[in-house]
Amino acid sequence: MLRYLYPMRTFLIVAGDVKKPNPMTADWVTPLSFNPQLVGIAIGKSRYTRRLIEEQGDFVIAVPTIELLRDVWLAGSVSGARENKVERMSLTFIKSKKVKAPSIKECAANIECRVVNSFETGDHIFFVGEIVNVTASDAFKNDTPDIANYKFVMHVGRGPNFTYQSDELIKL
């Protein structure tokens, strides 16, 4: 019944480090607090990303643009525990400023988060991260994102008809 909340924005959660980065596609991302600046992400309990975040205590929320759709798709459909999905991607992983988890050069923004809390919520773990640094493209130089030029990614639904959408629907 969660599909009634869709379409949702799609992000890349980056765990690991710059030598062994592990990006994962995630829709279940939300701001939680203005002061302190907190965000929350729900990660499936059996996910490799969950283990990496628990071990390292940090993660990056990278904001992909529609040009990165193929990589977003790969990050969401291949497990980093089973194969090195990064090799199949065209993304460039670079050092973040304040956390060990890397940023993605091609993304519109990289939100660096340190885990300050986590809760079990059903079949997921909900990590609460404090934002400790952000790097971003010109699309974010004003108070509101420049959506005329910045083509963000949305996820329409689960199942065999997985589709992603920016300002126009793109069928894979």
Next chain:
Amino acid sequence: MLRYLYPMRTFLIVAGDVKKPNPMTADWVTPLSFNPQLVGIAIGKSRYTRRLIEEQGDFVIAVPTIELLRDVWLAGSVSGARENKVERMSLTFIKSKKVKAPSIKECAANIECRVVNSFETGDHIFFVGEIVNVTASDAFKNDTPDIANYKFVMHVGRGPNFTYQSDELIKL
């Protein structure tokens, strides 16, 4: 720094009962678990809606369409504690099936939730709700929402340039 996650989907959180409904606009909404079906909403600590949800233990996430933009705007800018904002709206509040908090007839979907947990996250309370019932329009009759016909609402940013967007940008 939360603005890097925007634009975000915008929903109406309905608290109270059908005699005294209190709708509030909220972007900070996320799925949390497939089994059980859980969703999370972050509500400002000082909000009237927070008190209502804590007292009653349930809420409805109503999914507005772009046609309801004026009401979405009102629900997000007027406090239900200070005035009866519902009187200024054109929304029809109807009984929900499984919770006391009412549904909104004009919305594309009404997701009825019972609070199963809550956490303090900075200046907000994060309520975890189990979905106990959903009523929805034909836009949701397939596995993926019918976004060709269903014009959902997005929120671009905070501050003086508050704007909402569906598939085309609408300036208020």
